[in-house]
Amino acid sequence: PVGPNNPHEPGTPVNPDEPNGPKWPAKDTYTKEYTSTVHFVDNNGNKMRDDDVQTSTWTRTLIIDKVTGQIINPDEEWTADKASYNEVKVPVINGYVVDKANVPAKETVQRNIEDTVTYTKVGNIVPVDPSGNPIPNVPAVPYTNDPTDPTKVVPNEPVPSVPGMTPNVPTVTPTHPTVDTPVVYTMPTPVTPETPVTPQPDEPATPQTPAAPQAETPAPAKAVSATPVKQEAKELPQTGNENNSAAALGLAALGLTGLLAAGKKRRKED
Structure with missing residues (x-):
């Protein structure tokens, strides 16, 4: 076999004892490389910075017929050393902006991939x-x-x-x-200075002629009333109340004496 784990110099005899016999196949029959490249240019296509290049390596193992030199398994599948390329973050370049901030990650394939990022002032x-x-x-x-x-x-x-x-x-x-x-x-609007006002002198005031004094008229004397002032009569105290109270007490005493006498008489009769 020939492959990444069994490399042989392409073009050399498969059987060293038969220098004119079958030869080992070219390396690209079992090992290939593909790339993903991002270019950074301006609007005129001028390069703004170095390309971002990622590589994937594809390999397979072949079986060679030592007699004829023919590849026995030409349809052998290829295997990549990575499943995808990494995302590429676009760098900032002062004075320019770009149309995208990053180039997304891409699945590896058996062909070269190219992307272009354009910078604009x-x-x-x-x-x-x-x-x-x-x-x-x-x-x-x-x-x-x-x-x-x-x-x-x-x-x-x-x-x-x-x-x-x-x-x-x-x-x-x-x-x-x-x-x-x-x-x-x-431009700022110029400010026109105001014209100062010239003060006018005050005119002297015209003196006023004092008015002639007038004689005061004496006020008439008030008449004094001859009506004597009435004195309020004082209310005399009532003197009959004390006599009435004494009479009432006397009657009450007589009544009590009569009741006592009647009571004694009944006891004697009993």
């Missing part, structure tokens, strides 16, 4: 005047790459400073990472 923050024209001698500022995602740029990017002019927004969040964003700058 990021857009710019472009200072313009109110008419939309770029401001002379003020360069556009490229967006900043997202360091964790090669397909994005960072949001809320501060706009550049232009001496003597004011932007209409302090930051920019690009709607698309490769499209420019114009930012309008305006």
Whole structure:
């Protein structure tokens, strides 16, 4: 046999004693290599970085007829040393973004595989005047790459400073990472100083002529009433109450005496 575990130099005699006899087959009849390659280019096809290349090795073991040199099992199956190629994470290149963040893992097959990742330049923050024209001698500022995602740029990017002019927004969040964003700058409106008011001198006040004094009229005397003041009569105390109480006590005593006498008389009769 000939194969990965029984290698033989291709083209050498199967039987060393018969140098003109059958020869060992070419190596690619029992060992082959295939690749998965990812290319990194810009929009013009220029190479941006080295290719990412992964290799799979396929082998099989063949049986050779030592008399004829024919392969007895030409349909022997091939076996790969790996089931799939690894996922490829696309790297960040400053000033560019890509259309995909990674190249997915692929199953190994008996052919070469190629993928291409295309890098495109990021857009710019472009200072313009109110008419939309770029401001002379003020360069556009490229967006900043997202360091964790090669397909994005960072949001809320501060706009550049232009001496003597004011932007209409302090930051920019690009709607698309490769499209420019114009930012309008305006000149501050000059403030016209107010004309000071000249104070007018006050006119002297016209003196007022004092009024002539008037004689006071004496008030009439009040009449004194001759009606004498009535004194309230004091209520005299009632004196008949004490006599009535004494009479009532006398009658009660007489009644009690009569009752006692009647009681004694009944006891004697009994």
